[in-house]
Amino acid sequence: MKPPLLLVGHGTRDEKGVADFMAFVERLDRRLDDREVAGGFIELSPPPLTDAVGELYGRGHRRVVSVPMMLVAAGHAKGDIPGALIREKERHDGFDYVYGRPLGPHPTMLRLLAERLDDVLGTDSDPAGESAETGAAGETAVLLVGRGSTDPDANAEVCKVARLFQEGHAKQRGVSFVEPAFISLAWPSVCEGLDRIRRLGARRVVVLPYFLFSGILPDRVVDESMAFAADHPDLDIRCAPVIGDCDGLADMIVERYDEALAGDIRMNCDTCVYRIALPGFEDKVGAPQTPHHHPDDPAHGHGHSHGHAHGHGH
Template sequence: MQEAVLLIGHGSRDPEGNSQFEQFVEKVRERNRQTRIELCFLELADPSIGETIDRLAAEGVTHITTVPVILLAAGHVKVEIPHILDQARLRHPHLTIQYGRHLGLHEEVLTILEERLQEAEVSLQTYSEGDLQEDAKGASYDRSNATILLVGRGSSDQDANGDLYKLARILWERTGVANVEVCFIGVTWPDFPTGIKRAVRTGTSHVIVLPYFLFTGILMKRMEEMLAELATEVSHVQFTLAQYFGYHPKLIDIIHDRVQEVATGEAQMNCDLCKYRLEAVHHHHDHGTHDPHRDHHEATHHVHPTGRR
Protein backbone atom coordinates (compact mmCIF):
# COMPACT_ATOMS: atom_id res chain seq x y z
CA MET A 1 0.00 0.00 0.00
CA GLN A 2 1.37 3.39 -1.01
CA GLU A 3 0.34 6.17 1.35
CA ALA A 4 0.53 9.95 1.26
CA VAL A 5 -0.44 12.84 3.50
CA LEU A 6 -2.06 15.75 1.68
CA LEU A 7 -1.87 19.12 3.42
CA ILE A 8 -4.55 21.52 2.20
CA GLY A 9 -3.81 25.23 2.33
CA HIS A 10 -6.51 27.85 1.86
CA GLY A 11 -4.71 29.69 -0.92
CA SER A 12 -4.13 33.43 -1.28
CA ARG A 13 -4.19 36.11 -3.95
CA ASP A 14 -0.81 37.12 -2.54
CA PRO A 15 1.98 34.92 -4.01
CA GLU A 16 4.05 35.53 -0.87
CA GLY A 17 1.39 33.88 1.28
CA ASN A 18 1.28 30.82 -0.99
CA SER A 19 5.06 30.65 -0.99
CA GLN A 20 5.12 30.68 2.81
CA PHE A 21 2.68 27.76 2.91
CA GLU A 22 4.89 25.83 0.48
CA GLN A 23 7.96 26.53 2.61
CA PHE A 24 6.07 25.44 5.71
CA VAL A 25 5.14 22.12 4.08
CA GLU A 26 8.82 21.62 3.24
CA LYS A 27 9.62 22.01 6.94
CA VAL A 28 6.95 19.41 7.73
CA ARG A 29 8.66 17.07 5.26
CA GLU A 30 12.01 17.62 6.96
CA ARG A 31 10.51 16.43 10.24
CA ASN A 32 8.76 13.43 8.62
CA ARG A 33 11.11 12.09 5.95
CA GLN A 34 9.60 8.60 6.18
CA THR A 35 6.20 9.92 5.04
CA ARG A 36 5.23 11.18 1.60
CA ILE A 37 3.77 14.65 2.14
CA GLU A 38 2.11 16.62 -0.64
CA LEU A 39 0.42 20.01 -0.72
CA CYS A 40 -2.50 21.60 -2.52
CA PHE A 41 -4.77 24.63 -2.23
CA LEU A 42 -8.50 24.95 -1.75
CA GLU A 43 -8.75 28.07 -3.92
CA LEU A 44 -6.88 31.01 -5.44
CA ALA A 45 -3.71 28.98 -6.13
CA ASP A 46 -2.50 25.77 -7.75
CA PRO A 47 -2.39 22.83 -7.50
CA SER A 48 -6.00 22.24 -6.52
CA ILE A 49 -7.19 19.46 -4.23
CA GLY A 50 -8.81 17.44 -7.02
CA GLU A 51 -5.85 17.77 -9.39
CA THR A 52 -3.43 16.63 -6.71
CA ILE A 53 -5.52 13.61 -5.74
CA ASP A 54 -5.82 12.64 -9.42
CA ARG A 55 -2.04 12.83 -9.80
CA LEU A 56 -1.39 10.78 -6.68
CA ALA A 57 -3.86 8.12 -7.83
CA ALA A 58 -2.15 7.97 -11.23
CA GLU A 59 1.20 7.51 -9.48
CA GLY A 60 -0.08 4.45 -7.63
CA VAL A 61 -0.94 5.95 -4.24
CA THR A 62 -3.70 3.90 -2.62
CA HIS A 63 -4.29 5.74 0.68
CA ILE A 64 -4.42 9.50 1.27
CA THR A 65 -4.77 11.26 4.61
CA THR A 66 -5.94 14.84 4.05
CA VAL A 67 -5.48 17.56 6.67
CA PRO A 68 -6.81 21.10 6.16
CA VAL A 69 -4.13 23.51 7.36
CA ILE A 70 -6.84 25.96 8.34
CA LEU A 71 -7.29 27.50 11.79
CA LEU A 72 -11.07 27.56 12.24
CA ALA A 73 -13.83 25.39 10.79
CA ALA A 74 -16.27 27.32 8.63
CA GLY A 75 -17.80 26.50 5.24
CA HIS A 76 -14.48 25.53 3.65
CA VAL A 77 -13.75 22.85 6.23
CA LYS A 78 -17.33 21.71 6.86
CA VAL A 79 -18.75 21.70 3.32
CA GLU A 80 -16.41 22.53 0.43
CA ILE A 81 -13.46 20.27 1.18
CA PRO A 82 -15.65 17.24 2.08
CA HIS A 83 -17.55 17.73 -1.20
CA ILE A 84 -14.31 17.83 -3.21
CA LEU A 85 -13.10 14.67 -1.46
CA ASP A 86 -16.41 12.92 -2.18
CA GLN A 87 -16.03 13.73 -5.86
CA ALA A 88 -12.49 12.35 -5.81
CA ARG A 89 -13.73 9.12 -4.20
CA LEU A 90 -16.21 8.68 -7.05
CA ARG A 91 -13.44 9.15 -9.62
CA HIS A 92 -11.11 6.76 -7.79
CA PRO A 93 -13.21 4.06 -6.06
CA HIS A 94 -10.13 1.99 -5.17
CA LEU A 95 -8.44 4.95 -3.47
CA THR A 96 -8.93 5.39 0.29
CA ILE A 97 -9.23 9.07 1.22
CA GLN A 98 -9.50 9.98 4.90
CA TYR A 99 -10.27 13.46 6.17
CA GLY A 100 -8.42 14.76 9.22
CA ARG A 101 -9.37 17.66 11.42
CA HIS A 102 -8.43 21.28 10.82
CA LEU A 103 -5.95 22.86 13.27
CA GLY A 104 -8.73 24.10 15.52
CA LEU A 105 -8.70 24.47 19.29
CA HIS A 106 -5.43 22.71 19.96
CA GLU A 107 -3.34 23.30 23.08
CA GLU A 108 -0.32 24.23 20.98
CA VAL A 109 -2.30 27.00 19.28
CA LEU A 110 -2.35 28.75 22.66
CA THR A 111 1.37 28.09 23.06
CA ILE A 112 2.07 29.78 19.72
CA LEU A 113 -0.13 32.77 20.58
CA GLU A 114 1.60 33.15 23.96
CA GLU A 115 5.04 33.05 22.37
CA ARG A 116 4.06 35.63 19.74
CA LEU A 117 2.79 37.78 22.60
CA GLN A 118 6.11 37.43 24.45
CA GLU A 119 8.05 38.40 21.32
CA ALA A 120 5.94 41.53 20.94
CA GLU A 121 6.52 42.38 24.60
CA VAL A 122 10.28 42.39 24.06
CA SER A 123 9.90 45.23 21.56
CA LEU A 124 7.59 47.08 23.95
CA GLN A 125 10.07 46.79 26.81
CA THR A 126 12.89 47.98 24.56
CA TYR A 127 10.77 50.95 23.52
CA SER A 128 9.88 51.80 27.10
CA GLU A 129 13.53 51.71 28.19
CA GLY A 130 14.65 53.93 25.30
CA ASP A 131 15.50 57.63 25.28
CA LEU A 132 11.92 58.95 25.21
CA GLN A 133 10.13 62.07 26.32
CA GLU A 134 7.97 61.66 29.41
CA ASP A 135 4.61 61.18 27.75
CA ALA A 136 2.02 58.42 27.84
CA LYS A 137 3.67 56.52 25.02
CA GLY A 138 6.86 56.34 27.02
CA ALA A 139 5.18 54.59 29.94
CA SER A 140 6.87 51.42 31.13
CA TYR A 141 5.31 48.27 29.82
CA ASP A 142 3.33 46.24 32.34
CA ARG A 143 1.46 43.14 31.12
CA SER A 144 -1.21 43.56 33.79
CA ASN A 145 -2.04 46.93 32.24
CA ALA A 146 -1.95 45.78 28.60
CA THR A 147 -4.74 44.89 26.19
CA ILE A 148 -4.50 42.18 23.54
CA LEU A 149 -6.50 42.67 20.37
CA LEU A 150 -6.97 39.19 18.87
CA VAL A 151 -7.70 39.54 15.16
CA GLY A 152 -9.29 36.79 13.10
CA ARG A 153 -10.04 36.54 9.40
CA GLY A 154 -13.79 36.56 9.96
CA SER A 155 -16.46 34.18 8.68
CA SER A 156 -20.18 33.94 8.02
CA ASP A 157 -20.10 30.80 10.21
CA GLN A 158 -21.06 31.76 13.78
CA ASP A 159 -19.43 28.62 15.17
CA ALA A 160 -16.04 29.54 13.71
CA ASN A 161 -16.31 33.12 14.97
CA GLY A 162 -17.32 31.81 18.38
CA ASP A 163 -14.20 29.64 18.58
CA LEU A 164 -12.05 32.78 18.31
CA TYR A 165 -13.89 34.26 21.29
CA LYS A 166 -13.27 31.05 23.21
CA LEU A 167 -9.55 31.31 22.49
CA ALA A 168 -9.61 34.93 23.60
CA ARG A 169 -11.12 34.00 26.96
CA ILE A 170 -8.54 31.26 27.56
CA LEU A 171 -5.75 33.61 26.47
CA TRP A 172 -6.94 36.21 28.99
CA GLU A 173 -6.94 33.67 31.83
CA ARG A 174 -3.51 32.31 30.91
CA THR A 175 -1.59 35.52 30.25
CA GLY A 176 -2.65 37.91 33.01
CA VAL A 177 -3.23 40.84 30.66
CA ALA A 178 -5.84 43.40 31.62
CA ASN A 179 -8.10 42.75 28.63
CA VAL A 180 -8.45 40.68 25.49
CA GLU A 181 -10.62 42.18 22.77
CA VAL A 182 -11.66 40.35 19.58
CA CYS A 183 -12.24 41.67 16.08
CA PHE A 184 -12.13 40.52 12.46
CA ILE A 185 -10.37 41.87 9.40
CA GLY A 186 -13.21 40.86 7.06
CA VAL A 187 -16.72 39.43 6.56
CA THR A 188 -18.15 40.05 10.03
CA TRP A 189 -18.28 42.50 12.92
CA PRO A 190 -16.61 43.91 15.01
CA ASP A 191 -14.26 44.99 12.25
CA PHE A 192 -10.64 46.01 12.75
CA PRO A 193 -11.16 49.78 13.29
CA THR A 194 -13.88 49.00 15.82
CA GLY A 195 -11.56 46.53 17.56
CA ILE A 196 -8.89 49.22 17.84
CA LYS A 197 -11.40 51.68 19.32
CA ARG A 198 -12.59 49.10 21.85
CA ALA A 199 -9.00 48.30 22.85
CA VAL A 200 -8.26 52.00 23.35
CA ARG A 201 -11.40 52.44 25.46
CA THR A 202 -10.14 49.85 27.96
CA GLY A 203 -7.85 52.59 29.26
CA THR A 204 -4.61 50.60 28.99
CA SER A 205 -1.40 52.23 27.82
CA HIS A 206 -0.28 49.40 25.51
CA VAL A 207 -2.28 47.47 22.90
CA ILE A 208 -0.75 44.36 21.36
CA VAL A 209 -2.43 43.37 18.11
CA LEU A 210 -2.23 39.58 17.93
CA PRO A 211 -3.10 38.24 14.46
CA TYR A 212 -4.75 34.82 14.34
CA PHE A 213 -3.25 34.11 10.93
CA LEU A 214 -1.03 31.30 9.68
CA PHE A 215 0.90 33.21 7.02
CA THR A 216 1.05 36.58 5.33
CA GLY A 217 -1.38 37.59 2.60
CA ILE A 218 -3.67 40.34 1.42
CA LEU A 219 -5.57 40.55 4.72
CA MET A 220 -2.45 40.49 6.89
CA LYS A 221 -0.87 43.31 4.88
CA ARG A 222 -4.12 45.26 4.97
CA MET A 223 -4.11 44.95 8.75
CA GLU A 224 -0.56 46.33 8.92
CA GLU A 225 -1.52 49.34 6.82
CA MET A 226 -4.69 50.03 8.77
CA LEU A 227 -2.89 49.79 12.12
CA ALA A 228 -0.21 52.24 11.01
CA GLU A 229 -2.93 54.72 10.05
CA LEU A 230 -5.16 54.20 13.08
CA ALA A 231 -2.25 54.44 15.52
CA THR A 232 -1.50 58.00 14.39
CA GLU A 233 -4.99 59.02 15.55
CA VAL A 234 -4.32 57.97 19.16
CA SER A 235 -1.59 59.79 21.07
CA HIS A 236 -1.85 58.15 24.48
CA VAL A 237 -1.60 54.45 23.55
CA GLN A 238 1.31 52.48 22.13
CA PHE A 239 0.40 49.84 19.55
CA THR A 240 2.50 46.82 18.66
CA LEU A 241 1.71 44.28 15.95
CA ALA A 242 2.76 40.74 16.86
CA GLN A 243 3.89 38.15 14.32
CA TYR A 244 1.52 35.68 12.68
CA PHE A 245 2.07 31.91 13.21
CA GLY A 246 4.53 31.45 10.34
CA TYR A 247 6.95 28.52 10.60
CA HIS A 248 6.53 27.97 14.33
CA PRO A 249 7.65 24.40 15.17
CA LYS A 250 4.55 23.86 17.32
CA LEU A 251 2.47 24.24 14.17
CA ILE A 252 4.24 21.17 12.79
CA ASP A 253 3.38 19.34 16.02
CA ILE A 254 -0.30 20.11 15.50
CA ILE A 255 -0.14 18.72 11.95
CA HIS A 256 1.48 15.55 13.33
CA ASP A 257 -1.33 15.17 15.89
CA ARG A 258 -4.05 15.57 13.27
CA VAL A 259 -2.43 12.93 11.04
CA GLN A 260 -2.05 10.54 13.97
CA GLU A 261 -5.73 10.94 14.89
CA VAL A 262 -6.65 9.64 11.46
CA ALA A 263 -4.13 6.80 11.64
CA THR A 264 -5.42 5.56 15.00
CA GLY A 265 -9.10 6.19 14.31
CA GLU A 266 -9.24 8.21 17.51
CA ALA A 267 -12.68 9.62 18.33
CA GLN A 268 -12.40 13.25 19.31
CA MET A 269 -14.52 15.26 21.70
CA ASN A 270 -14.20 19.03 21.86
CA CYS A 271 -11.54 18.73 24.55
CA ASP A 272 -8.25 19.81 22.97
CA LEU A 273 -8.13 22.74 25.39
CA CYS A 274 -9.85 21.02 28.33
CA LYS A 275 -7.81 21.58 31.48
CA TYR A 276 -8.99 18.26 32.91
CA ARG A 277 -7.71 16.36 29.90
CA LEU A 278 -4.38 18.16 29.98
CA GLU A 279 -3.98 17.57 33.71
CA ALA A 280 -4.88 13.91 33.22
CA VAL A 281 -2.30 13.50 30.45
CA HIS A 282 0.39 15.10 32.63
CA HIS A 283 -0.63 12.84 35.53
CA HIS A 284 -0.41 9.84 33.20
CA HIS A 285 3.17 10.70 32.29
CA ASP A 286 4.10 11.29 35.92
CA HIS A 287 2.29 8.49 37.75
CA GLY A 288 1.43 5.69 35.38
CA THR A 289 -1.47 4.61 33.19
CA HIS A 290 -5.06 5.65 33.54
CA ASP A 291 -7.94 6.79 31.37
CA PRO A 292 -7.86 10.59 30.81
CA HIS A 293 -11.43 10.68 29.47
CA ARG A 294 -12.63 8.88 32.62
CA ASP A 295 -10.80 11.48 34.71
CA HIS A 296 -12.41 14.22 32.61
CA HIS A 297 -15.89 12.95 33.40
CA GLU A 298 -15.09 12.31 37.07
CA ALA A 299 -13.68 15.81 37.38
CA THR A 300 -16.63 17.50 35.74
CA HIS A 301 -19.19 15.49 37.67
CA HIS A 302 -17.67 16.32 41.07
CA VAL A 303 -17.74 20.10 40.90
CA HIS A 304 -19.64 21.96 43.60
CA PRO A 305 -22.64 23.95 42.25
CA THR A 306 -20.80 27.19 43.05
CA GLY A 307 -17.95 26.12 40.80
CA ARG A 308 -15.64 25.35 43.72
CA ARG A 309 -14.43 21.87 44.56
Protein backbone atom coordinates in the same frame (compact mmCIF):
# COMPACT_ATOMS: atom_id res chain seq x y z
CA MET B 1 4.96 3.20 4.97
CA LYS B 2 2.04 5.07 6.51
CA PRO B 3 -0.63 6.63 4.27
CA PRO B 4 0.46 9.99 2.80
CA LEU B 5 -0.33 13.25 4.55
CA LEU B 6 -2.35 15.58 2.33
CA LEU B 7 -2.40 19.19 3.54
CA VAL B 8 -5.26 21.32 2.23
CA GLY B 9 -4.94 25.09 2.35
CA HIS B 10 -7.44 27.80 1.53
CA GLY B 11 -5.30 29.59 -1.03
CA THR B 12 -4.30 33.23 -1.43
CA ARG B 13 -3.43 35.69 -4.16
CA ASP B 14 -0.43 36.73 -2.08
CA GLU B 15 2.76 35.13 -3.42
CA LYS B 16 4.46 35.11 -0.03
CA GLY B 17 1.46 33.33 1.49
CA VAL B 18 1.70 30.61 -1.16
CA ALA B 19 5.45 30.32 -0.55
CA ASP B 20 4.86 30.05 3.22
CA PHE B 21 2.42 27.18 2.72
CA MET B 22 4.69 25.29 0.33
CA ALA B 23 7.68 25.78 2.65
CA PHE B 24 5.61 24.25 5.44
CA VAL B 25 4.73 21.27 3.23
CA GLU B 26 8.45 20.81 2.59
CA ARG B 27 9.19 21.06 6.33
CA LEU B 28 6.81 18.18 7.05
CA ASP B 29 8.15 16.18 4.12
CA ARG B 30 11.68 16.45 5.54
CA ARG B 31 10.50 15.58 9.02
CA LEU B 32 8.30 12.56 8.21
CA ASP B 33 10.40 9.87 6.60
CA ASP B 34 7.73 7.17 7.08
CA ARG B 35 5.11 8.80 4.84
CA GLU B 36 4.86 11.09 1.83
CA VAL B 37 3.57 14.64 2.15
CA ALA B 38 1.72 16.74 -0.43
CA GLY B 39 -0.29 19.94 -0.33
CA GLY B 40 -2.74 21.93 -2.43
CA PHE B 41 -5.34 24.71 -2.28
CA ILE B 42 -9.11 24.78 -2.72
CA GLU B 43 -9.18 28.21 -4.36
CA LEU B 44 -7.38 31.40 -5.42
CA SER B 45 -3.93 29.97 -6.14
CA PRO B 46 -2.13 26.97 -7.59
CA PRO B 47 -1.34 24.21 -6.92
CA PRO B 48 -4.97 23.07 -6.70
CA LEU B 49 -5.95 20.17 -4.48
CA THR B 50 -6.60 18.00 -7.53
CA ASP B 51 -2.92 18.24 -8.55
CA ALA B 52 -1.75 17.14 -5.11
CA VAL B 53 -4.14 14.17 -5.14
CA GLY B 54 -3.14 13.27 -8.71
CA GLU B 55 0.53 13.35 -7.72
CA LEU B 56 -0.02 10.92 -4.84
CA TYR B 57 -2.34 8.73 -6.89
CA GLY B 58 0.25 8.54 -9.65
CA ARG B 59 2.77 7.22 -7.14
CA GLY B 60 0.46 4.33 -6.33
CA HIS B 61 -1.26 5.67 -3.22
CA ARG B 62 -4.95 4.85 -2.91
CA ARG B 63 -5.61 6.10 0.64
CA VAL B 64 -4.48 9.38 2.18
CA VAL B 65 -4.96 11.27 5.46
CA SER B 66 -6.13 14.79 4.67
CA VAL B 67 -5.68 17.54 7.26
CA PRO B 68 -7.30 20.95 6.67
CA MET B 69 -4.94 23.85 7.27
CA MET B 70 -7.73 25.79 8.94
CA LEU B 71 -7.79 27.41 12.37
CA VAL B 72 -11.56 27.16 12.82
CA ALA B 73 -14.31 24.83 11.66
CA ALA B 74 -16.11 27.15 9.25
CA GLY B 75 -17.53 26.55 5.78
CA HIS B 76 -14.18 25.68 4.18
CA ALA B 77 -13.41 22.90 6.65
CA LYS B 78 -17.00 21.71 6.97
CA GLY B 79 -18.06 21.77 3.35
CA ASP B 80 -15.62 22.99 0.71
CA ILE B 81 -12.75 20.63 1.44
CA PRO B 82 -14.89 17.50 1.98
CA GLY B 83 -16.74 18.33 -1.24
CA ALA B 84 -13.47 18.67 -3.16
CA LEU B 85 -12.17 15.38 -1.72
CA ILE B 86 -15.32 13.54 -2.73
CA ARG B 87 -14.86 14.91 -6.23
CA GLU B 88 -11.36 13.40 -6.23
CA LYS B 89 -12.87 10.03 -5.31
CA GLU B 90 -15.04 10.28 -8.40
CA ARG B 91 -12.02 11.14 -10.58
CA HIS B 92 -9.66 8.44 -9.30
CA ASP B 93 -10.75 4.82 -9.23
CA GLY B 94 -10.11 3.24 -5.85
CA PHE B 95 -9.05 6.48 -4.18
CA ASP B 96 -10.16 7.04 -0.58
CA TYR B 97 -9.27 9.38 2.26
CA VAL B 98 -9.52 9.96 6.00
CA TYR B 99 -10.36 13.54 6.93
CA GLY B 100 -8.89 15.21 10.01
CA ARG B 101 -10.19 18.14 11.98
CA PRO B 102 -9.10 21.80 11.92
CA LEU B 103 -6.36 22.98 14.25
CA GLY B 104 -8.60 24.80 16.70
CA PRO B 105 -7.72 26.25 20.14
CA HIS B 106 -4.93 23.75 20.74
CA PRO B 107 -2.48 24.33 23.64
CA THR B 108 0.39 24.41 21.13
CA MET B 109 -1.40 27.10 19.12
CA LEU B 110 -1.81 29.20 22.27
CA ARG B 111 1.91 28.80 22.93
CA LEU B 112 2.74 29.88 19.39
CA LEU B 113 0.55 32.96 19.80
CA ALA B 114 2.41 33.73 23.03
CA GLU B 115 5.71 33.51 21.16
CA ARG B 116 4.43 35.99 18.57
CA LEU B 117 3.37 38.28 21.41
CA ASP B 118 6.88 38.04 22.87
CA ASP B 119 8.31 38.95 19.46
CA VAL B 120 6.57 42.31 19.82
CA LEU B 121 6.72 43.02 23.54
CA GLY B 122 10.21 41.72 24.20
CA THR B 123 11.33 42.94 27.61
CA ASP B 124 8.40 45.36 27.81
CA SER B 125 6.09 42.71 29.25
CA ASP B 126 5.64 42.97 33.01
CA PRO B 127 4.64 39.87 35.07
CA ALA B 128 3.11 42.18 37.66
CA GLY B 129 0.67 43.56 35.12
CA GLU B 130 1.83 47.12 35.64
CA SER B 131 3.40 49.70 33.41
CA ALA B 132 7.07 50.32 34.09
CA GLU B 133 6.52 54.02 33.31
CA THR B 134 3.31 54.80 35.17
CA GLY B 135 2.77 51.87 37.55
CA ALA B 136 -0.83 51.76 36.37
CA ALA B 137 -2.56 48.42 35.94
CA GLY B 138 -4.16 47.71 32.60
CA GLU B 139 -1.46 49.34 30.51
CA THR B 140 -1.22 46.58 27.85
CA ALA B 141 -3.98 44.74 25.99
CA VAL B 142 -4.11 42.34 23.04
CA LEU B 143 -6.45 42.42 20.07
CA LEU B 144 -6.71 38.91 18.61
CA VAL B 145 -7.90 39.27 15.00
CA GLY B 146 -9.47 36.32 13.19
CA ARG B 147 -10.57 36.05 9.60
CA GLY B 148 -14.30 36.26 10.31
CA SER B 149 -17.08 34.05 8.98
CA THR B 150 -20.81 33.84 8.38
CA ASP B 151 -20.68 30.71 10.56
CA PRO B 152 -21.35 31.68 14.21
CA ASP B 153 -19.60 28.52 15.41
CA ALA B 154 -16.35 29.64 13.79
CA ASN B 155 -16.57 33.18 15.17
CA ALA B 156 -17.30 31.83 18.65
CA GLU B 157 -14.16 29.71 18.44
CA VAL B 158 -12.03 32.81 17.85
CA CYS B 159 -13.60 34.36 20.95
CA LYS B 160 -12.80 31.18 22.87
CA VAL B 161 -9.16 31.39 21.81
CA ALA B 162 -9.04 35.02 22.97
CA ARG B 163 -10.37 34.05 26.39
CA LEU B 164 -8.07 31.04 26.77
CA PHE B 165 -5.13 33.22 25.79
CA GLN B 166 -6.15 35.87 28.33
CA GLU B 167 -6.51 33.37 31.17
CA GLY B 168 -3.09 31.81 30.56
CA HIS B 169 -0.26 33.16 28.45
CA ALA B 170 -1.37 36.80 28.34
CA LYS B 171 -1.87 37.00 32.09
CA GLN B 172 1.59 35.55 32.67
CA ARG B 173 3.04 38.37 30.57
CA GLY B 174 1.32 41.19 32.38
CA VAL B 175 -1.30 41.75 29.69
CA SER B 176 -4.45 43.14 31.25
CA PHE B 177 -7.02 41.71 28.81
CA VAL B 178 -7.53 40.21 25.36
CA GLU B 179 -10.28 41.28 22.97
CA PRO B 180 -11.38 39.43 19.81
CA ALA B 181 -11.99 41.11 16.45
CA PHE B 182 -12.39 40.13 12.80
CA ILE B 183 -11.00 41.42 9.53
CA SER B 184 -14.07 40.47 7.47
CA LEU B 185 -17.66 39.21 7.63
CA ALA B 186 -18.10 39.57 11.40
CA TRP B 187 -18.22 42.15 14.18
CA PRO B 188 -16.27 43.78 15.76
CA SER B 189 -13.90 45.03 13.08
CA VAL B 190 -10.25 45.80 13.76
CA CYS B 191 -10.96 49.50 14.29
CA GLU B 192 -13.96 48.76 16.51
CA GLY B 193 -11.87 46.37 18.58
CA LEU B 194 -9.06 48.90 18.97
CA ASP B 195 -11.51 51.62 19.95
CA ARG B 196 -13.05 49.36 22.60
CA ILE B 197 -9.60 48.66 24.04
CA ARG B 198 -8.82 52.38 24.07
CA ARG B 199 -12.05 53.13 25.92
CA LEU B 200 -11.27 50.38 28.45
CA GLY B 201 -8.12 52.26 29.38
CA ALA B 202 -5.22 50.42 27.78
CA ARG B 203 -2.40 52.55 26.42
CA ARG B 204 -0.42 49.84 24.63
CA VAL B 205 -2.05 47.34 22.26
CA VAL B 206 -0.53 44.32 20.56
CA VAL B 207 -2.54 43.33 17.49
CA LEU B 208 -2.19 39.55 17.18
CA PRO B 209 -3.31 38.17 13.78
CA TYR B 210 -4.90 34.73 14.18
CA PHE B 211 -3.65 33.49 10.81
CA LEU B 212 -1.33 30.68 9.80
CA PHE B 213 0.53 32.32 6.92
CA SER B 214 1.01 35.63 5.15
CA GLY B 215 -1.75 36.87 2.89
CA ILE B 216 -3.96 39.73 1.82
CA LEU B 217 -6.14 39.60 4.93
CA PRO B 218 -3.26 39.58 7.45
CA ASP B 219 -1.76 42.51 5.56
CA ARG B 220 -5.09 44.29 5.85
CA VAL B 221 -5.04 43.73 9.61
CA VAL B 222 -1.72 45.58 9.80
CA ASP B 223 -2.88 48.37 7.48
CA GLU B 224 -6.07 49.04 9.43
CA SER B 225 -4.22 48.89 12.75
CA MET B 226 -1.60 51.39 11.61
CA ALA B 227 -4.29 53.69 10.23
CA PHE B 228 -6.01 53.65 13.62
CA ALA B 229 -2.67 54.31 15.32
CA ALA B 230 -2.09 57.36 13.12
CA ASP B 231 -5.44 58.79 14.24
CA HIS B 232 -4.78 57.98 17.93
CA PRO B 233 -1.19 58.99 18.77
CA ASP B 234 -1.91 58.43 22.48
CA LEU B 235 -1.97 54.67 21.80
CA ASP B 236 1.12 52.51 21.33
CA ILE B 237 -0.14 49.98 18.76
CA ARG B 238 2.16 47.15 17.67
CA CYS B 239 1.43 44.35 15.21
CA ALA B 240 2.68 40.80 15.78
CA PRO B 241 3.59 38.39 12.96
CA VAL B 242 1.39 35.51 11.82
CA ILE B 243 2.05 31.97 13.11
CA GLY B 244 4.10 31.05 10.04
CA ASP B 245 6.11 28.02 8.97
CA CYS B 246 7.50 26.54 12.21
CA ASP B 247 8.07 23.30 14.09
CA GLY B 248 5.29 23.96 16.57
CA LEU B 249 2.72 24.10 13.78
CA ALA B 250 4.21 20.91 12.34
CA ASP B 251 3.70 19.22 15.74
CA MET B 252 0.00 20.06 15.60
CA ILE B 253 -0.41 18.68 12.08
CA VAL B 254 1.26 15.40 13.05
CA GLU B 255 -1.14 15.14 15.99
CA ARG B 256 -4.14 15.76 13.74
CA TYR B 257 -2.80 13.13 11.30
CA ASP B 258 -2.42 10.52 14.06
CA GLU B 259 -5.89 11.04 15.51
CA ALA B 260 -7.52 10.94 12.05
CA LEU B 261 -5.70 7.72 11.17
CA ALA B 262 -6.81 6.19 14.47
CA GLY B 263 -10.41 7.32 13.94
CA ASP B 264 -10.31 9.57 17.01
CA ILE B 265 -11.69 12.81 15.59
CA ARG B 266 -13.32 14.75 18.42
CA MET B 267 -15.34 17.38 16.60
CA ASN B 268 -17.94 19.42 18.48
CA CYS B 269 -21.11 19.33 16.39
CA ASP B 270 -23.43 20.82 19.04
CA THR B 271 -23.15 24.32 17.56
CA CYS B 272 -22.74 23.44 13.88
CA VAL B 273 -25.31 25.29 11.76
CA TYR B 274 -25.40 22.41 9.25
CA ARG B 275 -26.55 19.97 11.96
CA ILE B 276 -28.31 22.02 14.65
CA ALA B 277 -31.09 24.59 14.12
CA LEU B 278 -29.42 27.55 15.77
CA PRO B 279 -31.67 30.64 16.04
CA GLY B 280 -31.32 32.71 12.87
CA PHE B 281 -29.56 29.92 10.94
CA GLU B 282 -32.32 27.32 10.69
CA ASP B 283 -32.19 27.31 6.88
CA LYS B 284 -28.62 25.95 6.89
CA VAL B 285 -29.47 22.60 8.49
CA GLY B 286 -28.65 19.86 5.99
CA ALA B 287 -27.74 22.38 3.28
CA PRO B 288 -25.81 20.79 0.38
CA GLN B 289 -22.12 21.60 0.11
CA THR B 290 -20.38 22.18 -3.21
CA PRO B 291 -16.67 22.58 -3.92
CA HIS B 292 -15.25 26.06 -4.44
CA HIS B 293 -14.67 27.41 -7.91
CA HIS B 294 -10.98 26.94 -8.74
CA PRO B 295 -9.68 28.14 -12.12
CA ASP B 296 -6.77 25.66 -11.94
CA ASP B 297 -9.13 22.70 -11.55
CA PRO B 298 -10.14 20.94 -14.81
CA ALA B 299 -13.77 20.86 -13.68
CA HIS B 300 -13.80 24.67 -13.63
CA GLY B 301 -11.90 25.35 -16.81
CA HIS B 302 -14.83 27.10 -18.50
CA GLY B 303 -15.96 29.20 -15.57
CA HIS B 304 -18.59 26.81 -14.23
CA SER B 305 -18.63 23.84 -11.91
CA HIS B 306 -19.43 20.27 -12.83
CA GLY B 307 -18.96 19.11 -9.25
CA HIS B 308 -21.75 17.43 -7.34
CA ALA B 309 -23.32 18.71 -4.15
CA HIS B 310 -22.54 16.69 -1.08
CA GLY B 311 -23.85 16.81 2.46
CA HIS B 312 -21.85 18.18 5.34
CA GLY B 313 -19.65 15.67 7.11
CA HIS B 314 -17.03 15.69 9.85
